[in-house]
Amino acid sequence: MARRSAVGHGRGTAVVDDESAPGMRAFDPSADPWRASETGRGRGRGGPRPGRWGGSGGRWWIWVGRAVLWALIVVILVNGIRAPFERFTESGGTQAPTGPSQARGTGFPTSAAGAFALQFANVYLNYDQQNAAAREAQLRTFIPDSADGQFGWNGLGELRVQSVHVAGVDARDANNGVVTVLARTQDRWLRLAVPVYAKDGALVIKARPALLPPPAKATLPQSGLQERDTALEGELAPVLGTFFKAYASSDQATLARFAERGAIAGLGDSVTFVQVREVNAPRGDAGERTVTATVAWQVPGNAGGAELEQTYELDMVKKGTAWYVRDIRGTTEPGAS
Structure with missing residues (x-):
């Protein structure tokens, strides 16, 4: 009797040729590889166990992974359902938008x-x-x-x-x-x-x-007067005079000498510089100070020498012996200068 190999044919193809019954083949139980693992059960404690995967970790990690995946799916579903429900209840069950063109909470445009x-x-x-x-x-x-x-x-x-x-x-x-x-x-x-x-x-x-009735005129609060640095005010007066003259005409070459950072655009000859009437510099850091300056302008086209006095707030920075303008803007201080 000769036995044919089961390799490459699967579990059900291990057969033997029965010489006593030509043309008939019988299944050889000893050729079943799964049965072989069962018969080797007593060969040692480290041998393969029947019906189990012999790889590292076993099926335990597979079940852990599935549990984590299902937990993630549940969280996503709960959040997806809860978010629109909360928006619906907060808006009182309406779908009215609450953009800038509508009053929040009313829907009025x-x-x-x-x-x-x-x-x-x-x-x-x-x-x-x-x-x-x-x-x-x-x-x-x-x-x-x-x-x-x-x-x-x-x-x-x-x-x-x-x-x-x-x-x-x-x-x-x-x-x-x-x-x-x-x-x-x-x-x-x-x-x-x-x-x-x-x-x-x-x-x-x-x-x-x-x-x-028209809006009433407000009374400004009494703000505490800061101690003024008169020495610095005298030092800055000619500096700011040159600066504001260039600022009126947008003289970029001169403005660049005063700019501590970036470019200063200027007013493009929309006004004519007359004079820096007052500089107010409170005491503070020797190398950095915020000052206010009252400047007189003439507006082109106004006959009779009409002037406008305006007040500016400037962040000044000292480098070496020179003062530079970091920023120029309007002021909110009523008695700044």
Whole structure:
């Protein structure tokens, strides 16, 4: 009897030729490689175990990896469901955007309502009894169809405003808001409260506006006076005189000598330098100081030698014996110089 090799044929191909039964083949159990591993069970404690993978670590690491993967999938699913739900509940179940054009929490379109009220106020606050019909035609684009065409004006006299600006928007809810408009006549300020109704992108002046008192003039706080460095003020006066003369004409060659970092653009001959009237330098670091300077300018085209005094704030840095300008800007100090 001859046995044929099972290598390369799989588990079920280990057979023997039975000489007593020509043409018939019988399965040889001893040729089963899986059975061989079972018979070697008692050969030593380190021998391969039946039905198990003999590689390092076994199946334990596979189950750990699967557990980690499923945990990650659960976390992703929970976060994906929770995020839109939280956004929905925070917005009260609405889908209204909360961008810069809308009041946060109300959905009222503040930017659009402000622009609409501004255009309305330019028509409403300019009237002339000679052009009443033209005013009514313009107002009709802003007011309800059922409203009085002159919207409260009796058709007599005249009013002219020089400028109109939006001062603020009070959003009451998603559809209603009051736009505060400031207007300037020749001799006074007017403050107008304009009620605006918004719905699906459309706007209308909901009711007649109301005149309110103009903003009151604020009183500046009493700020503590800093001790002045008069010696430094005298040292900086001629330096800043040369600097501001170059600043007025945008003389880049001269400005480059004063710039501590970067380039200083200058005013491009929009004004003519007259004089540095005052320098205010508080005491501080010997090599770095923030000072203010009051400068007199002449504006081209103004007859009679008209001048404008303006106050600047400058960050000055000392290198060696020379002072350089790090930055120049306007000041917020009322008594700076």
